[in-house]
Amino acid sequence: GNSVTQMEGPVTLSEEAFLTINCTYTATGYPSLFWYVQYPGEGLQLLLKATKADDKGSNKGFEATYRKETTSFHLEKGSVQVSDSAVYFCALRRPGGSQGNLIFGKGTKLSVKP
Amino acid sequence: NAGVTQTPKFQVLKTGQSMTLQCAQDMNHEYMSWYRQDPGMGLRLIHYSVGAGITDQGEVPNGYNVSRSTTEDFPLRLLSAAPSQTSVYFCASRQAPTGWVPHNEQFFGPGTRLTVL
Numbered sequence: 001g002n003s004v005t006q007m008e009g010p011v012t013l014s015e016e017a018f019l020t021i022n023c024t025y026t027a028t029g030y031p032s033l034f035w036y037v038q039y040p041g042e043g044l045q046l047l048l049k050a051t052k053a054d055d056k057g058s059n060k061g062f063e064a065t066y067r068k069e070t071t072s073f074h075l076e077k078g079s080v081q082v083s084d085s086a087v088y089f090c091a092l093r094r095p096g097g098s099q100g101n102l103i104f105g106k107g108t109k110l111s112v113k114p
Numbered sequence: 115n116a117g118v119t120q121t122p123k124f125q126v127l128k129t130g131q132s133m134t135l136q137c138a139q140d141m142n143h144e145y146m147s148w149y150r151q152d153p154g155m156g157l158r159l160i161h162y163s164v165g166a167g168i169t170d171q172g173e174v175p176n177g178y179n180v181s182r183s184t185t186e187d188f189p190l191r192l193l194s195a196a197p198s199q200t201s202v203y204f205c206a207s208r209q210a211p212t213g214w215v216p217h218n219e220q221f222f223g224p225g226t227r228l229t230v231l
Contacts, residue, residue: 004156043225044206045222101162101172102159102220104157106155106156107156
């Protein structure tokens with residue numbers, strides 16, 4: 001079946017530290033991959049996406065590269081800020097599956113300390 | 115645009131009570147979905163709709179009903195609430211995919227936090 005596995009949290013970093021949140025997936029066909037962010041008390045917002053192998057999604061200093069050979073989509077940021085504290089979800093969308101609804105990982109909570 | 119709106123923000127029910135979670139979007143999106151978010155579980159799809167009059171089940175549909183009489187609204191009904199339905203519920207919408215744009219962004223509402231005692 002289709003699934004997404006994320007590294008377990010919580011992750012606690014100091015401001016300006018390097019961030020990596022690992023995400024691997026299992027899917028039939030060629031899924032699209034997404035990272036969503038959920039700030040405290042809010043809904044989910046799309047952070048970045050990649051729709052085919054070797055695509056790199058980027059936004060707000062975050063990056064992730066679609067690696068088909070390792071079925072991964074790791075999220076990275078070179079220098080985190082306190083305002084990046086949130087829960088991050090990796091997700092996939094399989095073309096045609098459940099009309100393209102998203103399949104989510106369990107989420108990784110990030111806390112950034114000043 | 116208000117985007118995706120949900121009401122209420124918080125709700126406490128007793129076991130066996132019924133209620134409807136409201137969801138509306140003003141972006142003229144064809145596709146709408148309901149997810150529930152539980153600690154350590156991520157988001158799981160409950161029901162979805164690809165247009166007015168068309169609904170289908172997701173991963174965890176039991177105990178929930180939906181209908182889609184208009185493009186804008188997609189209410190979620192709990193017929194007889196159970197403690198296992200304590201969760202945060204998110205409604206989402208997006209445009210139908212096209213050949214030009216097959217991977218439209220999904221927009222989420224702010225959520226409804228439901229507690230069933």
